[in-house]
Amino acid sequence: MRYVIIGAGAVGGTIGGELFRSGQEVLLVARGAHHAALREGGLRLLTPESVEVLQVPCADSPVETRDDDVLIVATKSQDTIAALEPWPRHLPVVCAQNGVANEAMALRRFERVYGVCVWLPAAHLEPGVVAAYGWPYAGMLQVGRYPQGVDDLAERLAADLAKSRFAAEAVPDVMRWKYGKLLGNLGNAVEALCGHADGTAELAERARAEGRTVLSAAGLAHTSPQEERDKRGDQVDLRPIGGAPRGGGSSWQSLARGTGSIEADYLNGEIVLLGRLHGVPAPVNEVLQREAVRAAREKLPPGSLPVDRLRELIDERCAAVSR
Numbered sequence: 001m002r003y004v005i006i007g008a009g010a011v012g013g014t015i016g017g018e019l020f021r022s023g024q025e026v027l028l029v030a031r032g033a034h035h036a037a038l039r040e041g042g043l044r045l046l047t048p049e050s051v052e053v054l055q056v057p058c059a060d061s062p063v064e065t066r067d068d069d070v071l072i073v074a075t076k077s078q079d080t081i082a083a084l085e086p087w088p089r090h091l092p093v094v095c096a097q098n099g100v101a102n103e104a105m106a107l108r109r110f111e112r113v114y115g116v117c118v119w120l121p122a123a124h125l126e127p128g129v130v131a132a133y134g135w136p137y138a139g140m141l142q143v144g145r146y147p148q149g150v151d152d153l154a155e156r157l158a159a160d161l162a163k164s165r166f167a168a169e170a171v172p173d174v175m176r177w178k179y180g181k182l183l184g185n186l187g188n189a190v191e192a193l194c195g196h197a198d199g200t201a202e203l204a205e206r207a208r209a210e211g212r213t214v215l216s217a218a219g220l221a222h223t224s225p226q227e228e229r230d231k232r233g234d235q236v237d238l239r240p241i242g243g244a245p246r247g248g249g250s251s252w253q254s255l256a257r258g259t260g261s262i263e264a265d266y267l268n269g270e271i272v273l274l275g276r277l278h279g280v281p282a283p284v285n286e287v288l289q290r291e292a293v294r295a296a297r298e299k300l301p302p303g304s305l306p307v308d309r310l311r312e313l314i315d316e317r318c319a320a321v322s323r
C-alpha cells in the first residue's frame with residue numbers, strides 16, 4: 001500500500017513524515033515553493049525532541065497511480081474539491097481534515113471515503129518545513145469509513161498510523177468525533193482575528209454554545225469535551241519546539257502566511273448553514289465567519305482585530321436577530 005498525501009502542509013506533512021519514518025511507502029503531493037523545497041532538500045520535520053530531514057518522494061501533480069494507492073487529503077476544506085479533482089475515482093480517499101463537509105464532497109466523486117478526526121497540533125509556515133508540537137504522540141487520530149463503520153482499510157490505516165508516532169484507532173462513528181472536534185474548532189476564527197488577547201476564550205465559548213444548540217436542533221450526535229479529554233489522556237501534550245510554543249492553530253497560520261483564504265466557511269460556516277437549515281439563528285458564528293473571511297481576503301495578519309471590537313460586532317448581530 002502507498003499513502004499519497006495530497007496537501008503536505010502541517011497535518012499532511014506530519015502524517016506523511018511519520019508514516020515514512022516508520023517504514024511505510026509515502027508520496028507527498030505539494031505545490032509551488034513548498035514542492036520545490038521538498039524536492040530539493042527533503043521534508044524538514046521538527047518535533048519537540050528532534051529535527052529530521054526526510055527524503056520522502058514528492059510530486060506537484062498527479063503521478064501514475066497504482067491500485068494499492070490510498071489518497072489522504074490534508075488540504076484546508078476550501079481546497080478539497082480542486083485537490084481531489086485530478087485523481088482517479090476508483091481509489092479510496094481519506095479526509096484527514098477538520099470540518100464535516102469534506103467526506104460528502106469526496107463521496108460525490110469517489111466510491112470509498114474515510115474520515116479522520118485529527119487532533120494534531122502542527123504548523124507549516126515555511127516551504128519544506130513542518131513542525132509537529134504533539135508529545136509524546138504527534139497526534140491522536142480516529143479513523144472510520146464514511147458515513148459510518150469500520151472496514152479492512154480503516155483497520156489497516158489505523159494500525160499503520162499506530163505503528164508510527166500516533167495514538168490511532170478505527171472507530172465506527174467517526175463523524176460523531178468530527179462533530180465534537182468541529183465544536184472545538186469554532187474558536188479558530190477568534191484566535192486568528194484577535195490572537196491570544198484576554199476575552200477571546202469567552203467569545204470562543206459563545207460560538208461553541210451556539211454550535212451545541214444548532215447541532216442539537218439538527219439531531220447530530222457529537223462527542224463531549226470530557227470524552228475527548230478522557231480519550232486523549234496525556235498522550236498528546238503540546239511542547240515547544242526550539243524553545244518557542246506554536247504561534248496558533250491552522251486558521252491563525254492561514255493569516256500568518258497570507259494565503260488569501262481561510263477555513264471559516266467550513267467551521268463557523270457549518271454551524272451557520274445548519275442553523276439556516278433548521279431555523280436556529282447563529283449570529284455569533286455568522287460574525288466570526290464573515291470577519292475571518294474578510295481578514296483572509298484582505299491579507300490582514302493574525303490578531304489584527306481588537307477583542308472588544310469583535311465582541312461589539314457579535315453583540316450587534318445578536319441584538320439584530322433577536323428583534
Ligand SMILES: NC(=O)c1ccc[n+]([C@@H]2O[C@H](COP(=O)([O-])OP(=O)(O)OC[C@H]3O[C@@H](n4cnc5c(N)ncnc54)[C@H](OP(=O)(O)O)[C@@H]3O)[C@@H](O)[C@H]2O)c1
Pocket residue numbers: 006007008009010011012029030031032034074075076077079082083084096097098099118119120121122123124249250253259263
Ligand atoms: N495545523 C494544525 O495544527 C491542524 C490540526 C488539526 C487539524 N487541522 C486541519 O487539517 C487540515 C489541513 O490543515 P493544515 O493546517 O495542515 O493546512 P496547511 O498547513 O495549509 O496545509 C495544506 C497544504 O495543502 C496544500 N494544497 C492546497 N491545495 C492543494 C492542491 N490542489 N494540490 C496540492 N497541495 C495543495 C497547501 O498549499 P498552499 O500553501 O500552496 O496553499 C498547503 O501546503 C485542515 O482541515 C485543518 O483544519 C490542522
